[in-house]
Amino acid sequence: MRRVAVIGVGQSLYGVRSDVTMQELAWEAVKEALEDAGVTQRDVDISVVGNVGTRGYELMPAQPVNDYIGMTPKGPIRVEMACATGLVALTVGYNLIASGSAEVVLAVGVEKMTEVDTPTSLAVGGRAGNYLWEFHFYGTTMPAGYALYATAHMAKFGTTEEHMALVAVKNHYYGSLNPKAHFQHTVTVEEVLKSRPIAWPIKLLDSSPISDGTAAAILASEDAVRKYKIDTPVWIAGIGYANDTPLLTRRKDYTTFQATRLAAEMAYKKAGIEPRDVEVANVHDAFTIAEIIAYEDLGFVKKGEGPKLIAEGQTYAGGKVAVNIDGGLKAKGHPLGATGLGMIYELTKQLREERSGPRQAPLKKYIALAHNVAGVGPVSYVVVLRR
């Protein structure tokens, strides 16, 4: 297979972005990514646009976005896989280059979630599974689905609300250091525990926000890396993907996400690495319990030891593995179509050692991992990056 590198990345400020249209928003990430790579739209063969949509007035935004960002007449392919859309866009772009169909691909994710009211936005989110049987009949929303996992993990492994709160504390700490984060303030364990219940044991401060935002990555073949004289290419060493039934009622174990375990296994195998080789990771902390379960499903620790890992502070930079040190979905924000590419943005910066102080993970092997999940775990993508 032809090798594929990330040669440029961009990301907008995440948050309430009523100051821009979706097209204008997308351009913020694309412009930065093109400049970062030192290429122009003329050098790009095709664009892949990740967008969940269904919320705003522009129901099929890939074409207007592609045109506005100056990519006509090339592209776009639009992909959607609920909250995992960003890494699906990366995967489709990766294969366009690995196959030889393209030399340079732009993958851009964009979402405007705040154009409609929050209940509508949440109702759409609740449909990212099996609408008819679970959302419609039983009222299973996204927080309720993750609450099932949280209570099962608590019952089986003694995980506490404090453990989950510690994830929020860590991610808000890093959000406070990230000028592109939706939330740039810290929170305390007490504040998380006292915040409004959403679906017990999940509280408001255990939940990621509804964000507008965009992120982009320029992917390139080895030939293109040479042609454009890229100093520090970040290679895509392995991509894994798997799904599970979207019907929660048909799952067998609520303490683990099978799709993530299978996807991680595939990604590690393709990259030829072990979980312990990962030095910096962005995992899908849509809710705090999801980060704890991700530690386990990605093999950073054994099953049931996730709470201990966060309690010991081992997922801060300098610990066993630095996790979500851009703030994660929890504090940086979660603009669905952009989220996975926002992870690639951060990890590329990390692997190039462009961060400073407490925001830079110490690296020896220069191996990073991104983990992007749809809904309550029916689809999972894991990408291993290597400098």
Next chain:
Amino acid sequence: MRRVAVIGVGQSLYGVRSDVTMQELAWEAVKEALEDAGVTQRDVDISVVGNVGTRGYELMPAQPVNDYIGMTPKGPIRVEMACATGLVALTVGYNLIASGSAEVVLAVGVEKMTEVDTPTSLAVGGRAGNYLWEFHFYGTTMPAGYALYATAHMAKFGTTEEHMALVAVKNHYYGSLNPKAHFQHTVTVEEVLKSRPIAWPIKLLDSSPISDGTAAAILASEDAVRKYKIDTPVWIAGIGYANDTPLLTRRKDYTTFQATRLAAEMAYKKAGIEPRDVEVANVHDAFTIAEIIAYEDLGFVKKGEGPKLIAEGQTYAGGKVAVNIDGGLKAKGHPLGATGLGMIYELTKQLREERSGPRQAPLKKYIALAHNVAGVGPVSYVVVLRR
């Protein structure tokens, strides 16, 4: 590049399919495709689901569809590109195999358009471009957009309403021979001319219907073709794609679709063929004028000679090039996500010479072409198939 073949195809009856859910509908094509290829879900590495959605209750249907058709834990990637979604699904699947990421891929397109009322469906369709500037401010719907092209073609080349009606007559004739077509009745020139005006010169019988339906293709590497002992693989010889601005106000010429011309050029070049080598084609006749312009943009005739080609009956089987001899979008139907893969279904059957009588195109070179367009031409995909 690794070669990729179509080894199995399936398609449901198109039409008003209130007898099945979207998942059940998708299974009709997938089951037929798997049986046609002689493989099972276990042999498939990943699925690509093409769906436009935004109409029905299942807003993100790829996961429930993937689970219902027995593909868990593999896949899905959901793609959307308005009416061109089907060939985008094929393209993403093609690259997954050509890259070496997969050996066997299922591409399935599915759409339930009749779950909501027709005006809603048309309103969503009208958004498959630039919503804000043209649909919202000027009320440009899909038929109105194509009407602009029709009047320009009439003014420049003397094309008449009768020429367009002849396309409907041909495609309804073939629909009457196709037990899977939405409309299985013939129409006369007089009936077309007397049918209700939609956006002059486009009348009801110049327009493709709002259909439910599904189509699927199993794609395979050369290794997999050998492994599964496929007698008659149909090879994907070249894929071309391009876009144009979705803003009709910014286009320079309303007698041609630039995206189709560029996509065709790319596909012919990759396949190493000339337009005259194409013996059987499915082109995107969302409205009858679109088929006439497609003759020209795909290079079957020179610019302005499309009307003459249909007037001489040269696009019936046995003519210069057999076009839409399954009924096309016009009579077979146009379930957006399925349409492009429905073309692949028909052309695979044609290249294998599985049709009989007037429904089988006479073949010497065994070269076929599929042409799938989004909205009023902002995105075009052209696929060349070769036995």
